[in-house]
Amino acid sequence: MKLDDVLYCSFTAWYPKFSHITIKSCVIPLPQDFLDYLNEDGVVLPEGSTGVTSEDSNQNDDNLEGEDLDVIWDSDTPGAMCPKFLELDSAVKKYIKSLGGVVFPKLNWSAPRDATWIAFDHTLKCKSPSDIYLLLKSSEFISHDLNQPFLYCEDWDSKKEVRVAYHLVLRKWLNVHPGYEFRCFVKNNNLIGISQRNHTAYYDFIGKERDDIIFDIQDFYADHIHLNFPCQNYVFDMYRQEQGDILLIDFNPFGEVTDGLLFDWTELENNDPLKGTDSESIKVPAFRYVAKSKGVQPDPLLTNYGVPRDILDLASGTDHNKLIDLLQLKRSQQEDGSSSEDESDVQVRQTDPR
Ligand SMILES: Nc1ncnc2c1ncn2[C@@H]1O[C@H](COP(=O)(O)OP(=O)(O)OP(=O)(O)O)[C@@H](O)[C@H]1O
Ligand SMILES: [Mg+2]
Known part of the structure; x- marks a missing residue:
């Protein structure tokens, strides 16, 4: 996988060409101060939460000096930790x-799928800027986009900076039935494999x-994707809403950065799942789906990420500022009279993040 393969999968790189077959979306360039804010450590306090004193803040707060710290969450509590991005x-x-x-939010490559635990309704449905910022700020996937987007690229030199223009992507919310989503693997411009997405x-x-x-996906690939995407190897996700009615969801690099x-990636990279099914001119992609209900397994990717890093930090006692933030958050929730969730709910979600 090369740097260019990753760059071509960035939303702004592919959306203009494929906007007619994907979900309607808007793109907002992100200013550097907002990117710095996303990279700051710590728990973001939601709307109405009480501020922290300067003694409570960690060393990174120096970067926020001089900013009016109270606007994102519409709080006018002096000393709150949120900078403003009017x-x-x-x-x-x-x-x-x-x-x-x-809307459904994402950055150049990733959506904050690992952070739904923090959202009010445990989804990525966003109706306000604060809904979006909270998800982005709580997500390891977003952090990967910001800090290590080229981690698996063979031509990436960590000492050389690759400048990336970051964007916030807002997509019209679509009630997606997860059973109708498929991930399609293209190698040497051949559709070699299709997997059930969930x-x-x-x-x-x-x-x-x-x-x-299979027929619909092959048709969709031939009509809209084949030779229109600028790489030979890539992965695309699609949603088959009904027979013959397909929407493109996303492009991803062909390599282990993509699930x-x-x-198995060794299988996709080294072998050609088409082998053995290839008649002279018609190639049939390998199609994989869960065939029996006992085949249901926990999602290994999200199981890893399902335990919020902040909870781990709290449990290990490595970050006392987070404990202070959490206590203040709980206190403000009690003051608001919002019973919301207790810790037992969080524990249940650790073992089953879905
Ligand atoms: N506009 C939308 N409205 C509602 N749900 C959506 C929308 N777009 C995507 N989703 C859901 O979110 C999932 C993840 O979306 P997307 O593929 O864009 O994120 P991603 O971070 O690129 O994921 P991955 O890392 O697996 O490539 C999709 O599989 C789909 O179920
Ligand atoms: Mg993707």
Whole structure:
């Protein structure tokens, strides 16, 4: 996998060409001070939370000196830890409205899927800038986009900086049925494999509609994707809403930075799943899905990320500032009269992040 392969999968690189077959989206360039804010450590306090005193703040807070620290969450508590991003706020509000009032957020490559535990309704549904910032700030996947997007690239030299223009992507919210999503692997411009996207669940209709699904995906690939994407090797995700009705969701690099789901990357990279199924001119991709309900497994990726880093820090006692933030958050929730969730709920979600 090369740097260019990753760069071509950045949302702003592919969206203009494929906007007619994907979910309507808006893109907002992110200013450096917002990127610095995302990279700051610590728990972000939600709207209405009480501020912390300067003794409570950690050394990174020096970077925030001189800023009016109270606007993102509409709090006018002096000393709150949130810097203000008024222009970004108003752009986000404008685009949320233009996309129908509810959006799905992501950065150049990733959505904060690992951070839904912190959202009010445990989804990525966002209706306000603060919904989005809280998810972005709590996500390891976003942190990967910001700090290590080229980690697996063979031509990446960590000493040489690759400048990336970061964007916030807002996508119109779509009620996605996870059983209708598939991940498609393209190697040497051939569609070699298709995997059920939510590979830890069993859906009986996939087996029943197997041939139609493969046919639709091959058709979609041939009509819209083949030779239109600037790499020879890549992965694309799609959503088959109904027979013959397919939406593109995303492009991902062909390599282990992308979850192979029901495929193994060694297998995809070294062998060609097409072998043995290749007649003279018609190539049939390998199609993998969970065929029996006992095949349901916990998602290893999200199991790893399902335990919030802040909870780990709290449990290990390595960051006392986070404990102070958490206690203040709990106190402000009690003051608001919002019973919300107790710690027992968080513990249950650690073992089953879905
Ligand atoms: N506009 C949307 N509205 C609602 N849900 C969405 C939307 N776009 C994507 N999703 C859901 O979120 C999931 C992740 O979206 P997406 O592929 O864009 O994120 P990602 O971070 O690139 O994921 P991955 O790391 O697996 O490539 C999708 O599989 C889909 O279920
Ligand atoms: Mg993706």
